[in-house]
Amino acid sequence: MKELTAYLYKEIPITKAMGITVSFIDSNTVSLTSPLSPNINHKDTAFGGSLSSSAILSCWTIIHHKLDEITKHYNLVIQKSQINYHAPVNGEFTSTCKLEDEKDWIRFKDSLLKFGKARITLQSEIWSNKRLSCTHTGVYVAIGEKNKVAGK
Numbered sequence: 001m002k003e004l005t006a007y008l009y010k011e012i013p014i015t016k017a018m019g020i021t022v023s024f025i026d027s028n029t030v031s032l033t034s035p036l037s038p039n040i041n042h043k044d045t046a047f048g049g050s051l052s053s054s055a056i057l058s059c060w061t062i063i064h065h066k067l068d069e070i071t072k073h074y075n076l077v078i079q080k081s082q083i084n085y086h087a088p089v090n091g092e093f094t095s096t097c098k099l100e101d102e103k104d105w106i107r108f109k110d111s112l113l114k115f116g117k118a119r120i121t122l123q124s125e126i127w128s129n130k131r132l133s134c135t136h137t138g139v140y141v142a143i144g145e146k147n148k149v150a151g152k
Contacts, residue, residue, distance in 0.1 A: 001025055018034055081138045083134055083136045087133045119141050
């Protein structure tokens with residue numbers, strides 16, 4: 001988890017400014033925890049942009065983690081994002097993304113390896129003080145570096 005947090009700090013510098021740490025990771029789930037203080041707004045709650053960034057990043061991180069086990073030759077971006085804010089966040093918050101359907105992942109991975117590009121839709125949730133605060137749905141796209149993804 002420390003290595004992945006360090007990677008995020010290096011490659012996505014806003015994660016360090018937000019105080020994001022990888023608090024849990026396994027083969028299908030990642031959780032990112034953030035303190036309130038660097039993400040606070042004028043109402044003493046978490047800034048919506050910080051919440052959105054954390055939600056997006058949890059999905060991005062699980063894809064990155066799983067793809068890095070297969071290939072290092074890809075670019076991963078978000079294509080579409082929707083977030084719903086259900087309750088104010090007034091403390092530490094955790095964004096979690098869980099790959100629910102293994103078939104979706106296999107289709108995504110196989111498409112990247114075969115065609116050099118792939119798309120997957122993932123959801124994440126943000127919890128704070130034992131309540132659901134936000135839900136996010138995003139479409140993520142991986143594009144392989146020409147002739148490298150499939151080992152050509």
